[in-house]
Amino acid sequence: MLRGFFKKLGAVFSGKQIDEDLWLELEEAMVLSDISITTAEQVIGELKAMVEKRQCRDTEEVREFLKYELIRILGVEPARLTTRGEYPLTWIVMGVNGTGKTTTVGKLAHWLKQRGFRPLLVAADTFRAAAMEQLQEWGDRAGVPVLTHQMNADPAAVCFDAWQSAKSRGFDIVVVDTAGRLHTKSNLMEELRKIFRVVERAQGRPPDECLLVLDGSTGQNGLQQAESFLKAVPVSGVIVTKLDGTAKGGIVITIRDRHQIPIKMIGTGEKIDDIEEFDPRRFVDGIFEDDE
Amino acid sequence: MFEGLTAKLQNTFSKLQKKGTLTEADVDAALRDIRLTLLEADANFHVVREFVGRVRQRSIGEDILRGLNPAQQVVKVVNDELVELLGGGSEKPFAFSSQPPTVIMLVGLQGTGKTTTAGKLAVWARKERKNPLLVATDIHRPAAIEQLRQVGKSAGVPVFDMGQKTSPADTARAAMSHARSNSLDTVIIDTAGRLHVDTEMMEEIRAVKEAVSPHETLLVVDAMTGQDAVNAATAFDKAVDLTGTILTKLDGDARGGAVLSIRHVTGKPVKFVGVGEKLDAFEFFYPDRMASRILGMGDVLSLIEKAESAISEEQALEMERKLRSNQFGFDDFLEQLQQIKQLGPLDQILEMIPGLSPKKGMKLAVDEDALRHTEAIIYSMTPQERRDPGMLNGSRRRRIAIGSGMSVQDVNRLLNQFRQMKKMVRQLGGGKRLPKGFQMPMG
Numbered sequence: 061m062l063r064g065f066f067k068k069l070g071a072v073f074s075g076k077q078i079d080e081d082l083w084l085e086l087e088e089a090m091v092l093s094d095i096s097i098t099t100a101e102q103v104i105g106e107l108k109a110m111v112e113k114r115q116c117r118d119t120e121e122v123r124e125f126l127k128y129e130l131i132r133i134l135g136v137e138p139a140r141l142t143t144r145g146e147y148p149l150t151w152i153v154m155g156v157n158g159t160g161k162t163t164t165v166g167k168l169a170h171w172l173k174q175r176g177f178r179p180l181l182v183a184a185d186t187f188r189a190a191a192m193e194q195l196q197e198w199g200d201r202a203g204v205p206v207l208t209h210q211m212n213a214d215p216a217a218v219c220f221d222a223w224q225s226a227k228s229r230g231f232d233i234v235v236v237d238t239a240g241r242l243h244t245k246s247n248l249m250e251e252l253r254k255i256f257r258v259v260e261r262a263q264g265r266p267p268d269e270c271l272l273v274l275d276g277s278t279g280q281n282g283l284q285q286a287e288s289f290l291k292a293v294p295v296s297g298v299i300v301t302k303l304d305g306t307a308k309g310g311i312v313i314t315i316r317d318r319h320q321i322p323i324k325m326i327g328t329g330e331k332i333d334d335i336e337e338f339d340p341r342r343f344v345d346g347i348f349e350d351d352e
Numbered sequence: 353m354f355e356g357l358t359a360k361l362q363n364t365f366s367k368l369q370k371k372g373t374l375t376e377a378d379v380d381a382a383l384r385d386i387r388l389t390l391l392e393a394d395a396n397f398h399v400v401r402e403f404v405g406r407v408r409q410r411s412i413g414e415d416i417l418r419g420l421n422p423a424q425q426v427v428k429v430v431n432d433e434l435v436e437l438l439g440g441g442s443e444k445p446f447a448f449s450s451q452p453p454t455v456i457m458l459v460g461l462q463g464t465g466k467t468t469t470a471g472k473l474a475v476w477a478r479k480e481r482k483n484p485l486l487v488a489t490d491i492h493r494p495a496a497i498e499q500l501r502q503v504g505k506s507a508g509v510p511v512f513d514m515g516q517k518t519s520p521a522d523t524a525r526a527a528m529s530h531a532r533s534n535s536l537d538t539v540i541i542d543t544a545g546r547l548h549v550d551t552e553m554m555e556e557i558r559a560v561k562e563a564v565s566p567h568e569t570l571l572v573v574d575a576m577t578g579q580d581a582v583n584a585a586t587a588f589d590k591a592v593d594l595t596g597t598i599l600t601k602l603d604g605d606a607r608g609g610a611v612l613s614i615r616h617v618t619g620k621p622v623k624f625v626g627v628g629e630k631l632d633a634f635e636f637f638y639p640d641r642m643a644s645r646i647l648g649m650g651d652v653l654s655l656i657e658k659a660e661s662a663i664s665e666e667q668a669l670e671m672e673r674k675l676r677s678n679q680f681g682f683d684d685f686l687e688q689l690q691q692i693k694q695l696g697p698l699d700q701i702l703e704m705i706p707g708l709s710p711k712k713g714m715k716l717a718v719d720e721d722a723l724r725h726t727e728a729i730i731y732s733m734t735p736q737e738r739r740d741p742g743m744l745n746g747s748r749r750r751r752i753a754i755g756s757g758m759s760v761q762d763v764n765r766l767l768n769q770f771r772q773m774k775k776m777v778r779q780l781g782g783g784k785r786l787p788k789g790f791q792m793p794m795g
């Protein structure tokens with residue numbers, strides 16, 4: 061799936077002179093990948109300085125610089141999900157409407173189970189029609205139990221119960237599926253904060269992951285989303301979904317650049333095992349991979 | 353970040369304005385800001401390039417540089433071109449077929465809001481005195497059929513489905529005869545979300561389309577979509593020949609520039625917009641308002657319209673009179689707050705006021721909670737204090753703080769804001785009539 065990723069970027073470098081056209085094409089390719097124009101201009105600025113300083117002639121060399129620069133932004137070491145600690149751990153999965161939270165929770169259940177963990181899924185979306193049934197179906201597919209409550213139950217109370225029952229029944233990772241919420245709705249963001257606080261009180265430490273699920277086709281609004289969720293809870297990682305399409309997900313580069321939130325996983329389809337650990341090198345290598 | 357860009361754009365324009373006459377270089381400086389703004393609003397890179405080129409030509413070509421107020425004219429050209437690109441506003445938004453049932457099919461990528469939108473369309477059709485039928489054909493996503501059933505239930509609209517084993521085309525066909533024999537005159541077909549590169553899935557909706565020949569095939573698009581919108585829209589249009597689009601999640605703060613790209617590549621009109629999770633959060637699309645939103649100029653018209661329906665003419669006139677004559681006290685303030693609340697979710701309202709969000713020194717965090725706090729403080733004042741805030745000395749402020757459960761700083765902040773607001777309104781007004789609802793303090 062990383063093949064053809066940012067294919068445009070790869071194409072930019074074949075047999076070109078280092079001139080203004082190259083920089084413009086580079087900017088175009090970055091913007092078309094949803095990297096913000098500000099980030100793109102900044103990276104190009106750094107590349108230009110580098111080219112100047114080292115007296116580069118070779119577009120191949122510029123290509124290496126750009127790779128290096130993007131890997132540097134994304135963080136050289138891949139960030140991993142927290143799976144060790146005092147069990148049960150709690151992962152809160154959150155994001156705006158329709159980004160793929162419930163699907164991702166189902167995939168994570170499978171992913172964890174394959175690695176020998178005993179996850180418990182929690183349906184804390186008590187708002188959207190059939191959200192609980194949807195998660196239940198994923199739980200069945202993964203062979204992982206799902207804790208559900210009544211429609212319109214208080215999501216924080218649901219989480220509290222879930223943690224208690226995970227502790228007494230010996231589950232080790234509680235994965236919470238929350239309702240989609242637009243980051244601009246202060247009451248819904250407050251609800252999220254409350255979930256966070258209740259889990260914190262139950263475990264005697266903050267939730268072990270607060271994962272923001274971002275749709276890979278999201279444009280510049282992704283940055284606003286990250287910023288608002290960050291204001292509500294300490295976002296510990298981003299999961300980018302739907303990277304099996306033609307969208308590039310470049311906004312995560314801008315998000316990482318501004319706020320140091322690591323990207324932890326990527327979603328690459330609608331099947332239960334369409335999930336991978338995010339790898340900055342492969343991601344950036346994919347950017348320059350020739351797509352043929 | 354958007355606010356910064358909006359401010360920058362306004363700043364550039366006001367700088368241009370001061371000079372009186374403009375050179376081509378001045379126009380180019382403004383165009384650079386416009387380009388950045390459009391890109392940050394997610395308009396497609398190529399569409400923006402073309403757009404900026406056209407604006408440049410018009411701005412320079414039409415003797416604007418020697419004209420009377422060049423800056424305003426450049427803004428006008430930008431706005432006009434944008435409105436034009438968005439469809440001009442001449443199209444009739446939606447027509448039911450003269451031979452019922454009118455068949456509407458919704459298609460789109462995963463997670464854009466098709467199912468909710470189907471429910472909204474049904475509720476809207478009801479309001480238009482139609483008898484809608486919702487048809488569930490998403491046999492792929494877990495519990496998708498169940499979701500539409502529940503949506504139908506809360507909308508009070510029947511839902512037709514044949515479970516997950518029947519093909520979408522067969523279900524759609526059966527739904528048509530069900531509609532005919534039950535004299536349901538509007539058939540709304542919800543389909544599974546799919547990627548435009550998934551040939552098998554694209555074949556599936558083509559089959560549905562063939563089976564029922566919908567009058568409307570609408571692409572449901574998430575307002576937060578980025579550059580890829582062009583690819584998706586092109587592919588859907590090619591596969592099922594769209595008749596239009598519906599833009600969802602506009603209640604967020606996404607600028608929605610993707611709509612420019614979609615409109616540009618498909619040439620199909622945007623028919624509706626979704627503005628919330630509730631089934632009545634659904635409106636017609638207005639190109640001029642969308643243009644203002646994309647440029648960050650505020651959706652003035654929408655606001656005026658909303659204000660008009662919530663605030664009577666007399667109320668508005670009375671408020672204005674008080675404001676001008678400086679008799680505006682906290683009781684009036686309270687009344688205004690109530691009116692504002694009637695206008696709808698506050699974040700939406702604020703978004704619509706031009707120049708409000710970017711302006712420095714009046715960062716009005718509008719937050720329903722903050723509003724409640726404001727009300728609590730005002731309720732803790734005596735009627736006399738409300739009429740004459742000038743009498744609020746230290747000990748009175750302390751008393752109010754205790755009474756409302758807020759801190760003295762909170763009380764002071766409110767008093768300050770109130771003073772500033774009154775001052776601002778007087779400056780703003782400058783003798784001109786304020787649009788109704790515009791004098792609101794925002795908590």
Ligand SMILES: Nc1nc2c(ncn2[C@@H]2O[C@H](COP(=O)(O)OP(=O)(O)OP(=O)(O)O)[C@@H](O)[C@H]2O)c(=O)[nH]1
Pocket residue numbers: 155156157158159160161162163164185188191238239240241301302303304305327328329330334462463493545547
């Ligand atoms: N192609 C593709 N589709 C995905 C991926 N992840 C999720 N989806 C699809 O996206 C749609 C929405 O997914 P959900 O998991 O329901 O999203 P959600 O965030 O839980 O939605 P709400 O709870 O309604 O806010 C579904 O049709 C999923 O099948 C992915 O990685 N690739």
Ligand SMILES: [Mg+2]
Pocket residue numbers: 161162163185191237238239240
């Ligand atoms: Mg969900």
